[in-house]
Amino acid sequence: MPDPDERADSLIEFGSLCYVLYSESRRTADLEKAISVYEEAVDLTYLISPTHPKVVERLDCLGLALQQRFHRQGDITDIERAIQLYENAVSLMDDANPDKSGPLSNFGNALETRFEQLGNLKDIEKAISVHQMALNLTVDDHPEKPGRFSNLGNALARHFDRLGSLTDIDNAILSHQKAVNLTPNGHPDEPRCLSNLGNALQSRFIRLGSLADIDNAILSLQKAVDVTSDRHPNKPGRLSSLGNALGIRFGRFENLKDIESAIVNKQKAVDLTPDGHPAKPRYLSNLGNALKTRFNRLGTLEDIDNAILSIKKAVDFTPDGHPEKPGRLSNLGLAHETRFDHLGYLKDIESAILSIQKAVDLTPDNHPDKLACLCNLGNVLSKRLKWLHRPDDLEDMLHAYSQAAESPIGSPSVRFNAAYAWATFSDKLSRPSLAAYSCAIDLLPRIAWLGLPITDQHALLADVGGIVRKAVSAAVKSEELETAVEWAEQGRSIVWQNMLGLRTPVDDLRAKYPQLADKIQAIARQLEPPTSHDVVGANIKSSQLAIDWENTVEEIRSLPGFEGFLKAKTFTQLAPVAHEGPVVILNVGDSQSDAIVLISDDSEDKRVSVVNIPLPQFSYETGRILCEKLADLLKSSGLRARGETRKTGRIFPGSGVGSTFQKILRILWQDVVQPVINGLGYQVCHYNDE
Secondary structure (H helix, E strand, O other), rough: OOHHHHHHHHHHHHHHHHHHHHHOOHHHHHHHHHHHHHHHHHHHHHHHHOOOOOHHHHHHHHHHHHHHHHHOOOOOOHHHHHHHHHHHHHHHOOOOOOOHHHHHHHHHEEEHHHHHHHHOOOHHHHHHHHHHHHHOOOOOOOOOOOHHHHHHHHHHHHHHHHHHHHHHHHHHHHHHHHHHOOOOOOOOHHHHHHHHHHHHHHHHHHOOHHHHHHHHHHHHHHHHHHHOOOOOOOOHHHHHHHHHHHHHHHHHHOOHHHHHHHHHHHHHHOOOOOOHHHHHHHHHHHHHHHHHHHHHHHHEEEHHHHHHHHHHHHHHHOOOOOOOOOHHHHHHHHHHHHHHHHHHOOHHHHHHHHHHHHHHHHHHOOOOHHHHHHHHHHHHHHHHHHHHHHHHHHHHHHHHHHHHOOOOOOOOOHHHHHHHHHHHHHHHOOOOOOOOHHHHHHHHHHHHHHOOOOOHHHHHHHHHHHHHHHHHHHHHHHOOOOHHHHHHHHHHHHHHHHHOOOOOHHHHHHHHOHHHHHHHHHHHHHOOOOOOOOOOOOOOOOOHHHHHHHHHHHHOOOOOOOOOOOOOOOHHHHHHHHHHHHHHEEEEOOOOOOOOEEEEOOOOOOOOOEEEOOOOOHHHHHOOOOOOHHHHHHOOOOOOOOOOOOOOOOOOOOHHHHHHHHHHHHHHHHHHHHHHHOOOOOOOOOOOOO
């Protein structure tokens, strides 16, 4: 009977041969055979002794093979088993044993992979710790030293992606730079180290916008491509990464050479990848998105036609049930929508709706990509509705926008835009939705604080002011006057907070609890979609981030003085301001203007009621014109020039100026003040100056 230890050695040798064959052929059968014989070897070893001298080596072999199968098939149980195997392996070794660095490094990689799938912050934090331990145990002249630096850099970069700490990405870049510096020219690991450095620099550029970072990222990625043979299996991936970086630089600086080069590199990635390879659909989709970007810049029809063909192939090559299938369907729909916008062919908007509807249907309700798919569906349905006026399109469009707006996960700004669209279309169809406005108003504190990276503050303020006015008008029409008061106050506080640079809730939090302030801003930043041509799939961890957000807000509201953090004030909280006299809130809308008045009675408990006084003669356009005229008067009198000495003499010098000011006051009196006074039953007393 053969010795069990010898049998285990033979199995490990055979398994390693199968693993090498898989690395060269990518045949699933070779990998399955390697896993099978590794498992048998591990079982035999445990039968001999749980502390057998070779148990760590054999556990490590099986863990690596399981990781490979996970990357090929995506079964989370494989990575769970690999982590358990590595955990067992490292627990059997002394902490000072330099041989422990290898299993520790593999353990860290497995934890990092699970983090990418499930988003559990503890996994990436432990991965960083494990990689640092592996690095500390590796002597300077060890051939694996560069790889250990690279692994640590990757973990730090992913931690940065999650929490946004600049210290993480700075340290990641330092680690990757050390890996590059320690790797000799021509070494097989050189392109991998260069590629990792380029990706980390690209991440910092996206955060900070430094031209040096994106330039250096492209230089590193280009060198990684240049030193990788066309026959190397990683060449297409590196070409695609280089193309993505060039596309990002084009998106920021719009140098046409960048998008041209991006397309060349992405096309080569496609050409070098055989049909049937699991990465082929991703490369095709990336190429299609780059072609669509160039079409948007130059308008060459060949580009949008080829973009649609490329993304269509990506969809066709992606099997049903694959997690990226909905995203590619959505991108295909957006490409058809782009061609429809340019040429007006109805078949394109029909194809767009079919593709995006399928993307919605294939995406689970609790999946973070559902939000983007629903918004895209609402947008394309609104375009067909404009052309064909189908009642079904109307209902489907409103349903899509409402589902997106009420999504419990995803970007607050995207949800706000969906709520705005839902409310706007409902108003146009004379069926105003208080639910739509309520959703938008509730999201205002999430999107409007100054710490959140808003691309255009002026556009934000216009959106906030516009939707608040419409929301208040809708509440008034529905005779929900207390709701109208709450919404008006919420909008007023946010607009003035931004316009005047007032302290935000996060500023107040930072003054007492800076770590919590940093934490919630980091989560908010992660919930916002990054700059990307692919709107689906960019925010894959947002379901976990949504949980983190809710937990953090709950933690903050448990602190003294922060019970109302990011909460709108209720009518009960606002009502006491009327105890000293009526409070008038003016809401000037496009179709109606109102004075909403809070009045306290004379009872002992000073109950506050709300009445509405319509202002039919005063419109938003009238108010805009009066504001412009008053601004011109103040400017001509030197009263709006900051830091300058005011002019002496009359407040409004010059012929005719006084009469203009009087006209402004007369309109305000007749159309606004007098109707309010009359509505409240006040008597106007006229005094004689003689």
